[in-house]
Amino acid sequence: MLKKREEARLTSYLLGRKCVFCGSYRLWKTKRGYLKCRKCKRQKGKRMLQRELEIIVGFHQQVPASRLANDMAVNYRTVERVFRKLREVIYHKCELEGVKLSGEIEIDDAYFGGRRKGNRGRGAAEKSVVLGLLERDGRVYTKIVYSLSAPTLMEIIRKHSRKGSVYYTDSFRSYRSLKRFGKHLTVNHKKHFTTNSKKYHSHINGIEGFWSFAKKGLYRYNGVSQSNFHLYLKEMEYRFNHRRENLLKSLIQLYFGYIST
Numbered sequence: 001m002l003k004k005r006e007e008a009r010l011t012s013y014l015l016g017r018k019c020v021f022c023g024s025y026r027l028w029k030t031k032r033g034y035l036k037c038r039k040c041k042r043q044k045g046k047r048m049l050q051r052e053l054e055i056i057v058g059f060h061q062q063v064p065a066s067r068l069a070n071d072m073a074v075n076y077r078t079v080e081r082v083f084r085k086l087r088e089v090i091y092h093k094c095e096l097e098g099v100k101l102s103g104e105i106e107i108d109d110a111y112f113g114g115r116r117k118g119n120r121g122r123g124a125a126e127k128s129v130v131l132g133l134l135e136r137d138g139r140v141y142t143k144i145v146y147s148l149s150a151p152t153l154m155e156i157i158r159k160h161s162r163k164g165s166v167y168y169t170d171s172f173r174s175y176r177s178l179k180r181f182g183k184h185l186t187v188n189h190k191k192h193f194t195t196n197s198k199k200y201h202s203h204i205n206g207i208e209g210f211w212s213f214a215k216k217g218l219y220r221y222n223g224v225s226q227s228n229f230h231l232y233l234k235e236m237e238y239r240f241n242h243r244r245e246n247l248l249k250s251l252i253q254l255y256f257g258y259i260s261t
Contacts, residue, residue, distance in 0.1 A: 002057065006248050010057070013252075014050055020256040055082040056255055060248045062220045082255070087231035089254045094234045097241065098133075098141035102162040106134045106207040107169045107178075109148060112215070112229065128229050133160055134207040139241045142214075142233055150174040157181065168204050213240055 002010070012018040016027045016035045024039035036043035051074065058068040058079070065083050069076040113127035131153060134140045141160050145152055153174050158181065161167075165182045169175040178184040185202040214236035218224055224232045242250055 002248070006246070009249060009252075010053055013053060014046070016046070020044065020049065020053075020252065051078070052082055052255070053252070055079050056086070056251050057248065059083055059086055060251055062217065064221055084231070086251060086255055087228075087235050090238045091231055091234040093254065094141075094237050094241070097139065098160055098237075100162050101133055101135040101139065101141060101160060102165050103138070104136040104166045104168065105161055106136065106204040107157065107167055107175065108132055108204050108207040108211070109145070109153075109172075110211045112218070112233075113226075128226060130233060131156055132207050132210060133157065134210055136206055140207070140210050140237055142237050144230055144233065148172075148174055150177050154178075154180075168202055170204060210240055 009018075013020050016029060018025055019027055019035075019037040019040065019042070021042045021044075022037060022040040024037050026038040027035055028038065030036050030043065032045075034043040034045050035049065051072070054072060055068065055078075058072075059082070063071075065079045066076055069079040072079070109129060109131050111127040111129055129145050129148065131143050131145050132140060133142075133156075143156050143160075145156070150173075154177050157167075157178065161181065163181050167175075167178045167182055167184045169178065169184070169186055171186045171188045175184070175186070187202050187204060214233070217236045217239065218232055221232065239247065
């Protein structure tokens, strides 16, 4: 169910009161029945606009594309095209937002790919490996990796965190070089899940909470191909980073290409 404020915003777009491209209220209806903006000069058919907004609402509610297409009685490709555009824009947005994390940063790696026979955790076969950096009380940044070697992980951490931060990890050997960038505190999960001290509270509960959030979110899509996994992963990252904001408003702005002030 949409909140009253979200419903009001959608109504303002559909009734031609507000431009979905630039946010201007200077709209007029053309002879063809299109809604055209006097400010940015862009136009959109009312019927097409209604359909795209309905699909964006479905994306916001994490309805699978096939089910949404069936509910709306439209072609699956129509829904998938809007979903894919949103995920591609979100992917680039997340890469820009995750340039540098700072302060207290939790780092962990996780495996995605459903249940399979064999080892679990590190060493699991045929799964996507993801490195995550979480700024406590802030954002998360994720990156698919093909190796958990120290050089690979250190390069990603160097690019996406500020030197002098406090890093929290488990006792995996590839994280030992973190002391080059700042204070490094570890938690040995074989003995305990957190370590208390007078100054620091050593744990990685935050990033592990994100892994749970991401896996539950991806589960709704009934399976994700490896070729598109990077897009779905960034969708989960974006949803997490903007969880305290009006997500539907952000998605509409991203899709139609403007950021309101």
